[in-house]
Amino acid sequence: MIGVDVGSGDRLALGVLAQYRMATTEQMHRVIAPEVRIEQTRRRLARLRAEGLVDRITLPQAGRTRAWFPTPYGVQLASEWPEMRGHRPSRTVSDPTAVRLKVGHTLTVTETALAFLEDASRRGDVCRPLDWIPEVYHPIGGGEAVIPDALLYYRHGPANGDYGSMLRAFVEVDRATMGPERLAAKLTAYERLHRYVPVIPGRRPTLQEPAVEEWRRRYPLFPRVLFVLDGTGPAGVENRITALRAGAELLAPSRFLHDVPILATPLADLVHHGPSAPIWRPVHDPDQRVPWTDSGHRQT
Template sequence: MVKVDAGGGDRLALAVLAQYRMATTEQMHLLIAPGVRIEQTRRRLVKLRGEGLVDRVTLPQAGRTRVWFATQYGVEVVSEWPELRDWRPARLGADRTAARLRVGHALVVTETALAFVQDARRCGDVCQPLDWIPEVYHPLGGGEALIPDALLYYRRGGEDSEGRPMLRAFVEVDRATMGPERLAAKISAYERLYRHVPVAVGRPRPSRYELPAEEWRRRYPVFPRLLFVLDGTGPIGVDNRLTALHAGAKLARADFLDNVPILAAPLTALLRDGPSAPLWRPVIDPSQRVSWTVSPRG
């Protein structure tokens, strides 16, 4: 779990913006300082902007909502901080033009993160703002890579629950900007990651007694579960995407499906009831409703 000094408000704000890519003033307030007045968060962001660490764009179509992002300088400052040791920027900080072009998807991803963070606070679980890490690079070999929308770290039962296992999840936020079949194809990409064994170049071949290890085992004790968050469509669109995900899951091999829970839920339901509610639908059996923290196979 990522730890940040509670007194380092500027540091936490910059770290969150660099890691999350983009957030509105309200999202930042709820993520980093929900116990104070929002004016304090606003002043903090303005201060960081004056130091050249963050910048903002204004969305006229959304009531002139201000959206904040880390500048290239801001990303360079945070890139070696120990609390971001599991994160490395997939890109340098944005400028205003780049921010406007990708603001839609980025804000929905941030809203999804906020749902998990707030739900953990309500439930007495542990999910700090920096336990949501967007765009973690996972090589697949041959120059290809899998980059989830986010990697989530979550522990049930609060700070004193050291005996409980850490839950990890890959999160894919779908805004209905691609067809259902392309969305379902992501399941096969994750199965590729599950099976990918890197080729050691320039190293001695392992002996016949050494079994090759999959790449993901260098990072995770167990393969993270896979969560699809569906947005940008009504109930019929959600059902169409669940049907496609179900068809995609049937193409996967049994050992992958046995070991990796794959769940989907509408973002509207997450925001209404909280991610811990039994609203997730296992793609192998969409008729069920389960919590994301338990295996859909029970």
């Protein structure tokens, strides 16, 4: 057991870094304490660094922007907390060299998280910092798995009473580092996850214990799939949405597209308008523009 006494604010800061893997000083401030001056967040991060729980790198050609990440010691401590159980990313990065190689994509994922967190705060919905869980492992058989960039939990509507609804989403952040066809292939992986039923050696399904899809052990309904597109101009976004539409057409015979909303939007629109605006394009009909919270499926 590690004997470091971490206060509530420090605890949230370390928990966010252990879960998100990295964030800039400004991103950390917006996640953990937007109501105070950013100098307080800087002092908090410096204190955690002095205790050996987090570290930082300075990004080149970014105005000496600092990106913070947890040390192995910090990840070990945070993983012992009840609120972090099952939330640790499948691939935690704690080495400065590895952080530099992954910083572009990971900071973009963190910026996407902030869009949802800040929009929820403005709207009176419920989405807490630890409701954004990067890289949750979902097996699909044959040693393969679906690992979304993030799993999002979001309560839409009043936090109490019978009028709120719990939304869940797999979020894929694409910075155009792969071709449109490889991006569209992710739809096939999610369709496999949707129908994957694990085989338990030596055990046959019965009426009392029928075989069920693996995802049903975690979720009452399959999470919707959200593609956030960045790294190109409008033409590049259209190319990728066209590829997603072609990928969706190949899956048309299955029930996946009928059962699961699959939406795409540029990161620029997400940041400028907020996730709840009608900026999302269903991949099967990208001429539409819908809010992600009202795309035909209510999850409870």
